[in-house]
Amino acid sequence: MNALPVAKTTRPGNAQTGKNVQRVAAVIPAKDEAERIAATVRSARAIPHVDLVLVVDDGSEDETQHVARAAGAVVVRHSHNRGKAAAMETGAAVVAMRDADGRPPRLLMFIDGDLGDTAVNTAPLVRPVREGVADLAIALLPKQAGAGGRGIVVGAARRAIEAMTGWSPSQPLSGMRCLTREAFEAATPLARGWGVETGMTIDLLRKGYVAVEVPCDLKHRASTNDLKGQIHRAAQYRDVLLAVNARKMRGAVDAVRHAGSNVRS
Ligand SMILES: O=c1ccn([C@@H]2O[C@H](COP(=O)(O)OP(=O)(O)O[C@H]3O[C@H](CO)[C@@H](O)[C@H](O)[C@H]3O)[C@@H](O)[C@H]2O)c(=O)[nH]1
Ligand SMILES: O=C(O)[C@H](O)COP(=O)(O)O
Numbered sequence: 001m002n003a004l005p006v007a008k009t010t011r012p013g014n015a016q017t018g019k020n021v022q023r024v025a026a027v028i029p030a031k032d033e034a035e036r037i038a039a040t041v042r043s044a045r046a047i048p049h050v051d052l053v054l055v056v057d058d059g060s061e062d063e064t065q066h067v068a069r070a071a072g073a074v075v076v077r078h079s080h081n082r083g084k085a086a087a088m089e090t091g092a093a094v095v096a097m098r099d100a101d102g103r104p105p106r107l108l109m110f111i112d113g114d115l116g117d118t119a120v121n122t123a124p125l126v127r128p129v130r131e132g133v134a135d136l137a138i139a140l141l142p143k144q145a146g147a148g149g150r151g152i153v154v155g156a157a158r159r160a161i162e163a164m165t166g167w168s169p170s171q172p173l174s175g176m177r178c179l180t181r182e183a184f185e186a187a188t189p190l191a192r193g194w195g196v197e198t199g200m201t202i203d204l205l206r207k208g209y210v211a212v213e214v215p216c217d218l219k220h221r222a223s224t225n226d227l228k229g230q231i232h233r234a235a236q237y238r239d240v241l242l243a244v245n246a247r248k249m250r251g252a253v254d255a256v257r258h259a260g261s262n263v264r265s
Contacts, residue, residue, distance in 0.1 A: 005132030008209045009180040022130050024178070025052040025095040025106040028073070029087030030113035034062040036221075041071035043119035044111055049126055052106065054094055055113070056087040064113070084175070085196035092184055105181035112175050114221040121217045125178035128212050135183040135209040136201075138169065139176035139216040148225025153236045157198045160244040164251070165205035170213055173197050173236070183209050194236040195243030202247050 005011065026044040030037055037055065044053045055068040059081035069075045076094055078087065092108055099105045107129055111119050125137040157172035175197055179187075186207050191199025205211060223229040 006210055007129070007132045007135045007180070008207075009132070009135045009182040011132045019103050022049065022104050023051045023106045024049045024109050024126055024130075025054060025098075026050050026109045026111050026119075027088065027091035027095065028053070028055045028068075028111050028113050029058055029084050029091065030055050030060065030064050030068065031058040031081060031084075031087075032060045032062045032064060033113035034060070034064045034067050036114045036116045037064050037068045037073075038071040039116040040111065040113050040119045041068055041073040043115070043117050044109075044122075045072055046120045047109070047123045047126070049107075049130070050109065052095065052098060054091050056091045056094075058082060058084070058087040083193040085190040085192050088196060089188065089190055092181075096181070099181075107178055107180055108184050109178045110175060112220055115176075115218055118217065118219045122176050122178070124214050124216055125176065128214065129178050129180060133210075134212040136177060136179040136204055136211040138171070138174050138197075138201075138211060138213050139218060140171055140213045141174060141176075141216065141218045141220070144220065144222035146224060147222035148229050149223065149233065153233055153240060156237065157240045157244075160240070161198060161201050161205075164202050164244075164247065167201075167205055167211065169201065169211075172201065173240075174213075176216065176218060179204075191239070191243035191246065193239040195239035195241075198240050199243035199247065202244070 041053055053073045055073040055075045057065040057077040059078045065075050065077050095106055111122055122139055128134040128137045154173055158168055161172055162168040183204055187200040187203045190196050223232045
């Protein structure tokens with residue numbers, strides 16, 4: 001990649017050697033992923049620069065935590081299900097505890113638990129962030145076999161992001177994302193549940209952080225068109241709207257405050 005650095009995050013220094021080497025933590029939120037988590041963990045361990053693979057078991061009722069640990073992940077667990085965004089926040093907090101003083105904080109690479117052997121193909125997300133071309137790199141997935149979506153949730157998220165930031169992402173819900181610690185902190189508190197990606201993209205772009213979409217050859221368990229799939233999409237739609245509305249409201253409150261301070265000054 002020859003693009004010039006444009007990211008907002010302060011870089012740890014040009015010479016990425018010795019203590020300045022920018023390491024990466026793979027954070028995997030996982031709810032009932034016992035079937036796929038071992039392959040996902042093993043594959044994530046092979047991503048260049050990743051030296052920590054952390055699985056956040058979000059209150060699974062299956063063997064996810066044990067399988068993940070046996071595959072070589074560090075595992076923490078929510079005793080009850082709190083949703084994907086909460087699992088991401090827990091994961092980032094645990095990584096921060098393991099970041100070493102005097103070294104740049106690790107980049108955070110969020111990976112879904114159902115990617116299996118394809119998790120390693122998130123590797124292209126690291127480079128633009130490591131090289132300061134972007135603060136946030138989002139995976140663009142190829143068309144998934146058996147996917148039953150009609151683009152309703154995706155379209156709503158895309159239009160909201162575009163209206164609020166001017167950027168129209170191809171895959172606004174994509175959860176495979178690599179970002180700097182500074183950008184992650186700027187995006188907290190995260191929007192709840194399935195609104196997390198939409199909220200994060202809006203918040204970061206509005207604060208001047210730079211996002212890119214990068215094609216990655218990933219395969220996940222796409223949601224189907226049966227009742228279970230429809231219920232899942234309804235929950236996604238609800239969470240995306242909640243995230244967007246909260247941000248619209250915040251924007252309106254900020255505008256009123258700003259107008260008030262202009263009147264006073
Ligand atoms: O309560 C939950 C539910 C899910 N997960 C995990 O979150 C990830 C994504 O969940 P999945 O069921 O695979 O959702 P998808 O419908 O495939 O989600 C798509 O859309 C979501 C936003 O709606 C994004 O978060 C995902 O990255 C994107 O793949 C998986 O690792 C899950 O195990 C949790 O940690 N807690
Ligand atoms: O299957 C999907 O891509 C998501 O669940 C979103 O659903 P949608 O295609 O109806 O937007």
